[in-house]
Amino acid sequence: MSLVKNQCNIILPPGDSHREITEIEHSGDITIPHSFDETPPLVPHVRATKENNYIAIEAIVFIDSTIKRPKLLVSQLLSVNMEGKYQLQFFIHCSGDEIERLRENRSRVSYKAFTVKFDTKNTAINFPKGVTLEHVKITQTFLWNIDPETSRGTETVVLTTETF
Structure with missing residues (x-):
């Protein structure tokens, strides 16, 4: 897998099905008492559930x-794990213009929490x-920073009606 840089010299995440997340809401704030200039993103908290013919994240x-x-x-991105x-794998990211807008409005001590929702409808075609969604039991979700070394992710078991 090779990483690709766009015209703004930003390393783009792997995978396909780039689309905007339409369901996003502000869910709170976290204040960190010390200012860290180059703090990596905080790890996302994720729930993945198997719906009818798709996975909801x-x-x-x-x-x-x-x-x-x-x-x-x-x-x-569909991948095979070490087992x-x-x-x-899902990579939550934004465009180069949006990165600049976020940078211009950095807080440096406070993080805004956002709940985002998306699903795998119409994405199994690749x-x-x-291989179908029935084969997928685990997801990994990353908040993608422009530098993949500082991107953070989490692994989540896909919940089904049997696991409730």
Whole structure:
């Protein structure tokens, strides 16, 4: 896998199905008493549930900005984990223009929490032959920073009606 830089010299996340996250709401704030100039993003908190023919993702992401509603995108990548099992990776990110807008409005001591929702409807078309969403039992969700070394993610088991 090679990482691609765009015209703003920002490293783009892997995967495809770039689309804007339409359901996003401000969920609170976190204040960190010390100012860290280059603090990596905080790890997102994620719930993945198997619905009829798709996986629904609900994530809380923390963004160091005073912006009321950032314009976020999500990329999806099907991969195989170290145990040989299929997993979906989701990369929550934004455009170069939005990164600049967020940087211009950095708080430096307070993170805004946003609940974002998205799903895998119509995204299984890029799976290899014979692989379906039924094969996916684990997801990984990352809040993608422009530097992948400082991006943070979390692994989540996909909940089904049997796990409730």
